Amino acid sequence: MYIQFYTEELSAEAALRELLPRILGSEIDFDIHVFQGKTDLLDKLPMRLHALANWMPNDWRIVVVVDRDDDDCLLLKQHLNQIAADAGLTLRNTSVTSQPFQVINRIAVEELEAWFFGDIPALRAAYPRLSDSLGERRQYRDPDAITGGTWEALERELQRMGYHKGGLQKIVLARDVARYMIPERNRSRSFQTFYSALKEIICIE
Template identity: 55%
Template sequence: MIEKIIFLIEEYSMEVTLTELLPKVITDIDFEIIRFQCKDDLLKQLQGRLRAYASWIPDNWRIVVLVDRDDDNCIRLKQQLENISAQAGLVSKTAAAPNAPFKIVNRIAIEELEAWFFGDWQAVKAAYPKVSVDIPKRAGFRDPDAIKGGTWEAMERVLKGVGYFKTGLRKAEFAREVSAKMDPQLNTSKSFQVFLEALV
């Protein structure tokens, strides 16, 4: 039985989102969120941080590394995370044999955190009632993980178009409002569901 999960993440709006979402998903597991300055900072410090954990982390604790894909090649980025984990001496879920124990799970939000919000449009609508209910049915929005040109930019355009965030999307504020209303089980983002199955 997992007792605690440590999340290593790249930015503040992700921390805000997880703080709201995790209690809905892992009700009986303690968690800690460690936020880095940015993705580059996380990747630069990751091996040292994981080596330190490898020296003392209890068997019933787990580490989850979560980064945005951004413009990176997803396969290369995942391999980079897997290599860092292995070099630090931690067996990942991907590298472990089926049903074998592992210590770390590497996950990627594709292409950015905001894809997860597109994946639960009911939550966005609940937080920002003026947005159109049919956004997920429109071409270009049907697959949250395949939205072109940046998901946060797309979200900003949708919200600005109906009068919200006229001076620009305030990502942490938006993340807090929407994630508080999200139902994790209903999310249509594939990368969100892959993240979710790492926790349960």
């Protein structure tokens, strides 16, 4: 089996390259295609999926990962699903037994950094000066509900402890934290939805 991942930014690619081998194991091959931001992904995805639909092997899957940002999560998901349906590809939630799903769309709420807040032990393994009670603070108890910008909040906490003083280096952060992440313990609901989808692909394989 082979999986193509589509993501909007290099930091997501950095995190996935650390995480995916541990989740998928050695029997499933994958590649990651990075677009130049969310708008670029949404603009180019229809053409990319249309091209794939004409020859995509039965044992291929496509996983699209985008940040919610300020979008309505339901509307964004519907838009992504419509792009796949218009290309003639089968979605996970509409597939039938005789025709396995080909596309899974997943949204990081509100941003990739929420997935890092979901695993405080991984954050502290990468940045030991962070408080071990960080996840107990009211504003961080629900990683998917952090207000005022998730990456901005993480930047503030890291800079307070002397890290990333020149500004948050998102790719470095993603690589550093994802290296220590354990999917099963992540408190982000959007991460667990993403993780569950990958486990389902593994079971199909």
